[in-house]
Amino acid sequence: MAGKPGLKSELVEELMESGAMMSSFAEDMSNVLDLLDGNESGDHQNDKTRREAMSFLLEASKELNLKNYEKASANVHAAMQKLHSQGIEDFNDDKPRTEAKIKIAVYQEKAIQNEKRLSKLTGINWKE
Numbered sequence: 001m002a003g004k005p006g007l008k009s010e011l012v013e014e015l016m017e018s019g020a021m022m023s024s025f026a027e028d029m030s031n032v033l034d035l036l037d038g039n040e041s042g043d044h045q046n047d048k049t050r051r052e053a054m055s056f057l058l059e060a061s062k063e064l065n066l067k068n069y070e071k072a073s074a075n076v077h078a079a080m081q082k083l084h085s086q087g088i089e090d091f092n093d094d095k096p097r098t099e100a101k102i103k104i105a106v107y108q109e110k111a112i113q114n115e116k117r118l119s120k121l122t123g124i125n126w127k128e
Contacts, residue, residue: 003044014121018028021110025107027091032104035103037098039094039100042089042092049082053082053086055074056076060073060075060079
C-alpha cells in the first residue's frame with residue numbers, strides 16, 4: 001500500500017519511541033547516581049586529608065610552645081603539602097557532581113520534549 005502511513009501506525013511508532021526514551025532515561029539516572037556516589041567517596045578522602053593537615057598544624061603549634069622551631073617548621077611544611085593535595089582532591093571531587101548536573105539538565109530537556117510529543121499525539125496537556 002503506497003502513500004502516507006495510517007494514524008495507528010504513526011501513534012504506535014511515536015509511543016515506541018517514547019518508551020525507548022523512558023527506558024534510556026532510567027539507565028541514565030542510574031549513571032547519575034553512580035557519579036554522585038563517586039562524589040561522596042571523593043568528599044570522604046578530601047575530609048581525611050584536611051584532618052591530617054590540621055593534625056600537622058596542631059603538632060607545629062605544640063612544637064612552637066616548646067620552642068622547637070625545627071620540628072615546628074617541618075610540621076608546617078607537611079601541613080602545607082597536605083593542604084595543597086587537599087585542594088587538588090577538592091577540585092577532583094567536584095567533577096562527578098558537575099557531570100551529574102549536566103546529565104540531569106540534558107535528561108530534563110529530553111523529558112520535556114517527550115512530554116510535548118505525547119501531548120501532541122494524545123491531545124492531553126498534563127500540566128493543566
